[in-house]
Amino acid sequence: MILQARNIVKRYPGVLALDRVDLDVTAGEIVAVVGENGAGKSTLMRILAGDVAPDEGRLLVDGEAIRFGSPRDAIDAGVVLIHQELSLADNLDVGANILLGREPRTGPFLRRAEATTRATAALRAAGLDLEPSRSVADLGMGTRQLVEIAKALSTEARMLIMDEPTSSLTAAEADLLFETIERLRDEGTAIVYISHRLGEIERLADRVVVLRDGRFVRSFERAEVTRERLVESMVGRDLDADAGLRADVVLPPGPPRLEIRGLRTTRHPAHAVDLKIRSGEIIALAGLVGAGRTELLRAIFGIDPRASGEILVDGEPTRIRQPSDAARAGIALVPEDRKADGLLLDESIAENLVLPGLARTATGGILRRRPAERGLAETLLGRMGVRPAIPDLPAGGLSGGNQQKVAVGRWVGCEPNVFLLDEPTRGVDVGAKAEIHALLDRIARSGAAVIAASSEMEELLAVSDRVVVMHEGRIAGELTRHEATESAIMRLATGGVGSGDVRRSETAS
Numbered sequence: 296m297i298l299q300a301r302n303i304v305k306r307y308p309g310v311l312a313l314d315r316v317d318l319d320v321t322a323g324e325i326v327a328v329v330g331e332n333g334a335g336k337s338t339l340m341r342i343l344a345g346d347v348a349p350d351e352g353r354l355l356v357d358g359e360a361i362r363f364g365s366p367r368d369a370i371d372a373g374v375v376l377i378h379q380e381l382s383l384a385d386n387l388d389v390g391a392n393i394l395l396g397r398e399p400r401t402g403p404f405l406r407r408a409e410a411t412t413r414a415t416a417a418l419r420a421a422g423l424d425l426e427p428s429r430s431v432a433d434l435g436m437g438t439r440q441l442v443e444i445a446k447a448l449s450t451e452a453r454m455l456i457m458d459e460p461t462s463s464l465t466a467a468e469a470d471l472l473f474e475t476i477e478r479l480r481d482e483g484t485a486i487v488y489i490s491h492r493l494g495e496i497e498r499l500a501d502r503v504v505v506l507r508d509g510r511f512v513r514s515f516e517r518a519e520v521t522r523e524r525l526v527e528s529m530v531g532r533d534l535d536a537d538a539g540l541r542a543d544v545v546l547p548p549g550p551p552r553l554e555i556r557g558l559r560t561t562r563h564p565a566h567a568v569d570l571k572i573r574s575g576e577i578i579a580l581a582g583l584v585g586a587g588r589t590e591l592l593r594a595i596f597g598i599d600p601r602a603s604g605e606i607l608v609d610g611e612p613t614r615i616r617q618p619s620d621a622a623r624a625g626i627a628l629v630p631e632d633r634k635a636d637g638l639l640l641d642e643s644i645a646e647n648l649v650l651p652g653l654a655r656t657a658t659g660g661i662l663r664r665r666p667a668e669r670g671l672a673e674t675l676l677g678r679m680g681v682r683p684a685i686p687d688l689p690a691g692g693l694s695g696g697n698q699q700k701v702a703v704g705r706w707v708g709c710e711p712n713v714f715l716l717d718e719p720t721r722g723v724d725v726g727a728k729a730e731i732h733a734l735l736d737r738i739a740r741s742g743a744a745v746i747a748a749s750s751e752m753e754e755l756l757a758v759s760d761r762v763v764v765m766h767e768g769r770i771a772g773e774l775t776r777h778e779a780t781e782s783a784i785m786r787l788a789t790g791g792v793g794s795g796d797v798r799r800s801e802t803a804s
């Protein structure tokens with residue numbers, strides 16, 4: 296037994312995040328921890344890793360009671376947590392991030408060659424072919440996640456905790472990660488694995504522990520694991536699959552709601568993108584990390600400058616130089632990285648929810664009508680199923696999935712004509728995922744054009760009328776709902792070659 300947690304209790308204002316939870320982790324096993332958003336998974340992991348102190352209960356390492364005063368203490372005991380929200384320093388290169396605080400030194404001097412060797416070895420162990428001298432700022436989310444894993448591996452962890460490690464990886468990258476995880480397990484490392492993607496749990500877990508509302512519900516041995524059983528014990532009920540959500544959709548004639556002509560992003564200036572999307576239509580943007588989906592959405596929204604190209608809304612050429620131009624044209628964007636671009640974590644949930652709609656509730660642009668804002672915030676909280684639904688709570692106090700619901704919900708009140716979403720269900724549990732899919736469906740049916748970039752095959756297939764697949768900055772092909780199968784999407788996404796070539800180092804998506 297590497298680590299035992301006994302009777303762990305953690306309270307936050309208004310919430311009992313963990314209520315007398317036990318967890319045992321043994322060398323050479325993969326323990327999955329599952330549960331709905333807010334169930335207490337991340338809190339428990341942060342306690343195991345010395346990031347948060349429990350209010351009650353104790354930890355034992357190798358049978359000895361231990362108290363972690365900081366993550367440093369946990370790392371010294373061999374327990375390393377890879378956070379749900381990534382935490383690499385953008386101003387340092389990859390190698391410096393990996394060895395941060397543990398650089399090989401002679402006196403004050405860095406032993407550079409040794410540092411490079413160690414960082415390179417860690418990167419290889421994480422399955423990543425990347426120079427340690429690369430700048431972190433240039434990396435996409437998928438690559439950053441793998442660097443985080445390399446960083447953890449470089450500490451020679453005996454127990455590795457991964458909190459939703461695949462939420463921004465593509466299927467092929469995730470496969471690579473799974474191979475790494477299974478290899479580490481076979482070498483005797485204990486892995487605690489958190490994910491909302493039940494297919495991953497089925498593949499990886501030797502044992503599954505289910506939490507609900509801060510309590511241990513039950514655990515399953517590998518042979519007992521089925522998707523239905525997991526869902527049932529997580530949510531306490533059966534869920535309707537949302538396949539078929541768009542089956543009855545007939546798009547109206549008329550000019551497209553959004554038309555993009557000859558758009559070149561500065562990252563992929565060699566390829567012009569043309570795209571038309573009708574009122575009421577949902578397009579899923581598929582592609583591997585680095586395919587240019589995020590750049591395309593950012594360019595449409597005016598965050599990144601365009602090298603060339605025209606954007607038409609309802610047939611009218613529209614000048615979009617900055618996000619406020621896009622907002623004025625009725626375009627909304629839910630970004631990929633909610634922490635960096637989306638939410639203000641120190642501000643209240645209510646404040647976050649009404650920010651984009653302020654223009655509507657403001658009087659004369661100066662006075663804010665607080666009661667109207669309050670009403671809007673409460674309506675949105677209810678509609679999005681945010682838990683806990685406390686408008687005054689800082690957004691940073693919400694669980695990851697609930698933060699995502701706020702990041703999407705804040706735009707819903709604005710009733711956009713064009714709704715762009717980058718990985719809208721990242722980190723969202725099965726129930727909330729279905730809620731967000733239903734919400735996209737409703738937004739489209741009310742007349743908006745929706746473009747959602749997603750790395751999740753199931754999502755691409757469930758919620759779209761058309762799948763547009765990108766590869767290296769261009770549109771590699773388009774599939775109707777009927778043509779879109781996992782293998783057809785993969786074939787286009789990899790440029791027609793085998794999926795093995797995602798092993799190449801990738802840059803931002």
Ligand SMILES: Nc1ncnc2c1ncn2[C@@H]1O[C@H](COP(=O)(O)OP(=O)(O)OP(=O)(O)O)[C@@H](O)[C@H]1O
Nearest residue numbers: 307312332333334335336337338692693694695696
């Ligand atoms: N720093 C904090 N301040 C206040 N409340 C918090 C804080 N961190 C967590 N909570 C609350 O504790 C509960 C458990 O949150 P936790 O983040 O552990 O959930 P989770 O199972 O990881 O969810 P998700 O799947 O959404 O990541 C939630 O109700 C959350 O709002």
Ligand SMILES: [Mg+2]
Nearest residue numbers: 336337379695
């Ligand atoms: Mg979490």
